[in-house]
Amino acid sequence: MVRKKVKLEYIENGKARRVTYKKRVKGLVKKTQELSVLCGVDVCAIIYGPHDQAPVVWPSDKVEATRIISKFKRKPEVDQSERQLNQQSFLQQSLNKAAEKLLNLKRRTRETEMENLITDLMTKKLTLEQVPNCDLGDLLRVINAKLTLIEHRINVNNVGHVATANTYQNVNGGGGSSNGVNDNVISDNHRST
Amino acid sequence: MVRKKVKLEYIENGKARRVTYKKRVKGLVKKTQELSVLCGVDVCAIIYGPHDQAPVVWPSDKVEATRIISKFKRKPEVDQSERQLNQQSFLQQSLNKAAEKLLNLKRRTRETEMENLITDLMTKKLTLEQVPNCDLGDLLRVINAKLTLIEHRINVNNVGHVATANTYQNVNGGGGSSNGVNDNVISDNHRST
DNA sequence: ACTGCTATATATAAGAT
DNA sequence: TATCTTATATATAGCAG
Numbered sequence: 001m002v003r004k005k006v007k008l009e010y011i012e013n014g015k016a017r018r019v020t021y022k023k024r025v026k027g028l029v030k031k032t033q034e035l036s037v038l039c040g041v042d043v044c045a046i047i048y049g050p051h052d053q054a055p056v057v058w059p060s061d062k063v064e065a066t067r068i069i070s071k072f073k074r075k076p077e078v079d080q081s082e083r084q085l086n087q088q089s090f091l092q093q094s095l096n097k098a099a100e101k102l103l104n105l106k107r108r109t110r111e112t113e114m115e116n117l118i119t120d121l122m123t124k125k126l127t128l129e130q131v132p133n134c135d136l137g138d139l140l141r142v143i144n145a146k147l148t149l150i151e152h153r154i155n156v157n158n159v160g161h162v163a164t165a166n167t168y169q170n171v172n173g174g175g176g177s178s179n180g181v182n183d184n185v186i187s188d189n190h191r192s193t
Numbered sequence: 194m195v196r197k198k199v200k201l202e203y204i205e206n207g208k209a210r211r212v213t214y215k216k217r218v219k220g221l222v223k224k225t226q227e228l229s230v231l232c233g234v235d236v237c238a239i240i241y242g243p244h245d246q247a248p249v250v251w252p253s254d255k256v257e258a259t260r261i262i263s264k265f266k267r268k269p270e271v272d273q274s275e276r277q278l279n280q281q282s283f284l285q286q287s288l289n290k291a292a293e294k295l296l297n298l299k300r301r302t303r304e305t306e307m308e309n310l311i312t313d314l315m316t317k318k319l320t321l322e323q324v325p326n327c328d329l330g331d332l333l334r335v336i337n338a339k340l341t342l343i344e345h346r347i348n349v350n351n352v353g354h355v356a357t358a359n360t361y362q363n364v365n366g367g368g369g370s371s372n373g374v375n376d377n378v379i380s381d382n383h384r385s386t
Numbered sequence: 387a388c389t390g391c392t393a394t395a396t397a398t399a400a401g402a403t
Numbered sequence: 404t405a406t407c408t409t410a411t412a413t414a415t416a417g418c419a420g
Contacts, residue, residue, distance in 0.1 A: 002399040002411045010233050019404095020399075021232040027397055028224050031414090032238070035221055039214040040203050041241050043221075046265045047228070048235040055265055069262055072239045072248055137330055195394045195416040211387090213416075220414055224397095 021049060025056055032058045044068040070144065114142040214242060218249050225251045237261040256341050307335040 011017035025047055036043045036059075044065050047056040059065050117139060120126040131139060204210035218240055229236045229252075237258050240249040252258050310332060313319040324332060 002397080002413095003401085003409085004399060005412065006231070006399070008227060008230055011231050016399085017232050021228070021234065022405095023398060024224070024228045024231070028221070028228055028236075030397090031217070031221050031224060034201060035214070035217045035240070037201055038199070038204050038217070039210050039243070041214065041243055042239075043241070044237075044239045045225070046235075046237045046261055048261070048264065050232070050234055057265065065265075068239055068241070069265070071241065072250065072258075072262070195396095195414080196392085196418085197416065198395065199416070209416085215388095216415060223414090 025049070029056065029058050042068045042071065044072075114138050118143065218242070222249065222251050235261045235264065237265075256337070304335060307332050311336065 006020075011020060028045060028047065032043050032045045035041065043058070045056075045058045046065075049056065057065050059068075114135070117126070117131065117135065121128065121131075204213060221238060221240065225236050225238045228234065236251070238249075238251045239258075242249065250258050252261075307328070310319070310324065310328065314321065314324075
């Protein structure tokens with residue numbers, strides 16, 4: 001982009017590519033930092049060089065980076081672009097959409113359910129082995145949400161005495177229980193604890 | 194950085210901050226793309242705006258983004274710091290791990306189950322409404338894994354006659370899945386064609 | 387909020403050392 | 404290979420509509 005306007009395509013020349021790589025990574029990281037500072041937002045960049053094994057990551061603080069990434073992974077809305085991928089077929093698409101909607105609906109209802117489950121686990125009323133396989137996914141999700149919350153509090157308070165056990169009581173407001181979709185068609189009569 | 198040299202600090206003015214945010218996100222994503230293309234490396238950027246809920250992510254293809262992220266999460270150093278995060282408690286950790294193991298175990302078993310489910314759906318033996326809510330998550334996952342495979346083939350072959358129906362037979366080899374905590378997405382360890 | 391504009395600040399491709 | 408230099412290409416802050 002300077003003495004010559006570089007075409008936006010893979011640089012075949014290995015040497016030149018490596019040089020460009022280093023320069024641009026530096027620039028990208030700088031821009032990432034700036035955005036984060038100027039606008040006070042969470043940004044995370046992960047860059048894999050073909051040369052050195054270790055990826056360049058920003059924020060360099062792995063805990064921070066992991067937090068941001070986890071946040072991303074929990075976002076359901078990201079699936080949007082995932083759907084574009086379905087030019088292939090339409091069956092999968094509609095299926096996908098419907099499934100997603102149901103999933104979201106279900107998720108809200110289940111959250112409180114999972115709260116109770118966790119409470120039972122912590123009070124030893126229940127062991128992990130007794131949890132139906134069917135519930136593990138959601139359980140995991142809720143637990144991770146809690147961890148994020150906890151960590152957030154640590155960051156905010158920046159104090160040692162963060163709430164622990166009681167943190168598990170008041171996380172989710174717990175929406176309604178209107179799972180009215182159509183789960184009565186077929187059995188779905190597990191999970192009645 | 195233009196008419197005035199902006200100080201590298203949080204922009205208090207909300208309006209100005211939002212404007213800067215938009216502009217810079219655009220720039221950052223562009224730079225990210227360019228680095229990726231020019232140097233042929235894996236790059237992933239996750240940007241959380243305070244305004245819109247959905248994070249800006251590059252690559253926009255979530256599957257791709259997830260792949261890069263997973264790669265990052267597999268790095269041992271990352272797990273290490275992730276663990277430090279859990280100084281907080283140990284209950285969650287063991288619980289997390291156990292749940293993960295069970296999840297992985299379950300996943301492999303369920304995969305074939307889902308294959309059959311999809312077959313039933315496609316052959317109209319079953320309608321989506323008849324699928325128990327409990328199964329939707331895994332169904333979605335398997336379907337997305339298939340789509341990824343399909344797209345991958347399209348990219349590789351760059352030909353029109355990509356396998357369709359039969360693609361649904363031989364998807365996941367069921368390889369290792371030693372991932373970080375909560376990437377409930379898809380690992381692309383196919384390649385058995 | 388969303389253009390487009392423009393003057394400057396930055397980023398960076400090629401060289402040079 | 405790393406750093407410095409420099410000519411250009413880009414990015415973008417502040418405005419205007």
